[in-house]
Amino acid sequence: MNNQTTVEHRSEREAAVKRTFNGPAHLVYQAWTKPELLKQWWVPKSLGMELLSCEVDARVGGSYRFEFRHGEGTMAFFGKYLEVIPNARLVWTNEESADGPVTTVTFEEKGGKTLLVMSELYPSKEAFDAAMGGAAAAMPESFEQLEALLPSLGK
Amino acid sequence: MNISGKYPGSELSRLPFSLLLHAANSCYILNHMVQYTQARFDASFAALSDATRRGVLEQLGCADASITDLAEKFHMTLTGMKKHVGVLEQAGLVTTEKVGRVRTCRLGVRRLEEEAAWIEKYRQLWDARFNELDKVVETLVIEELKRKEKTDGRKRRMPP
Numbered sequence: 206m207n208n209q210t211t212v213e214h215r216s217e218r219e220a221a222v223k224r225t226f227n228g229p230a231h232l233v234y235q236a237w238t239k240p241e242l243l244k245q246w247w248v249p250k251s252l253g254m255e256l257l258s259c260e261v262d263a264r265v266g267g268s269y270r271f272e273f274r275h276g277e278g279t280m281a282f283f284g285k286y287l288e289v290i291p292n293a294r295l296v297w298t299n300e301e302s303a304d305g306p307v308t309t310v311t312f313e314e315k316g317g318k319t320l321l322v323m324s325e326l327y328p329s330k331e332a333f334d335a336a337m338g339g340a341a342a343a344m345p346e347s348f349e350q351l352e353a354l355l356p357s358l359g360k
Numbered sequence: 361m362n363i364s365g366k367y368p369g370s371e372l373s374r375l376p377f378s379l380l381l382h383a384a385n386s387c388y389i390l391n392h393m394v395q396y397t398q399a400r401f402d403a404s405f406a407a408l409s410d411a412t413r414r415g416v417l418e419q420l421g422c423a424d425a426s427i428t429d430l431a432e433k434f435h436m437t438l439t440g441m442k443k444h445v446g447v448l449e450q451a452g453l454v455t456t457e458k459v460g461r462v463r464t465c466r467l468g469v470r471r472l473e474e475e476a477a478w479i480e481k482y483r484q485l486w487d488a489r490f491n492e493l494d495k496v497v498e499t500l501v502i503e504e505l506k507r508k509e510k511t512d513g514r515k516r517r518m519p520p
Contacts, residue, residue: 207490210483210486210490212479212482212486220479222482222486224486224487226494227494227498228497228500228501229501232497232504233493235500236496236500245495245496246489246492246496247492248489249488249489249491323486337478
């Protein structure tokens with residue numbers, strides 16, 4: 206039986222996800238920082254995206270880059286590590302868009318299990334709402350997004 | 361945010377992360393959620409397939425309007441506009457309220473429902489990832505145990 210994933214809307218520009226993993230912090234941390242392990246879980250098959258490459262230099266100031274294929278197109282997510290405390294805490298930027306969040310992941314070990322908290326803090330409420338397909342004010346944009354999805358849905 | 365272009369192909373690389381997340385979430389939901397959601401999506405997409413109805417939504421995004429206002433704006437008969445609004449209402453994109461003789465239309469998704477919707481989509485994305493991460497951690501735990509057993513075994517076999 207899987208542990209529960211919960212989401213907390215911490216502020217108008219921050220959301221956090223929590224989950225407990227059945228293993229010690231140093232192993233969960235490895236799965237977040239070693240490319241060959243990240244590749245195994247970052248893109249669930251159900252998303253219909255394929256991870257083409259994954260480079261990770263988990264040091265303060267080091268960078269990461271994920272490249273994906275989706276349909277016939279490719280795209281990349283990239284950024285830099287701001288904080289790296291092995292087995293405890295990672296902070297990185299998301300630089301593929303000017304409105305990208307700062308992501309913080311903490312690993313807290315208790316009795317051989319690890320509580321993981323991942324939060325995304327956006328530069329503004331607008332950026333948060335746009336990313337989450339959010340608030341009423343962003344509705345026209347959401348419709349454009351829905352519309353953009355249309356051609357891919359018949360597949 | 362310019363995302364009104366075509367979706368497939370190389371265009372994708374220029375889409376912002378927010379859209380990708382949204383697209384990924386929506387695909388995920390389409391693949392995995394119950395039929396009710398599928399039906400709602402179908403209704404939404406059917407509603408959005410018409411230029412006038414998209415125009416009406418944009419209009420209502422700026423301000424609420426009566427069916428008469430909308431009919432005038434889009435140079436249509438009242439009956440024609442009522443039909444369009446009906447489709448949007450069925451899809452849950454618009455709500456209408458009759459006060460006296462005027463039926464006012466506004467964007468239909470209430471804030472709270474929307475909040476619940478994005479939280480659930482976001483949660484599902486991470487839940488799917490974390491289910492995969494569970495397997496990776498499980499493998500790592502087993503490998504570490506095996507390594508420890510091997511080292512312990514070697515120690516025991518060593519002569520005093």
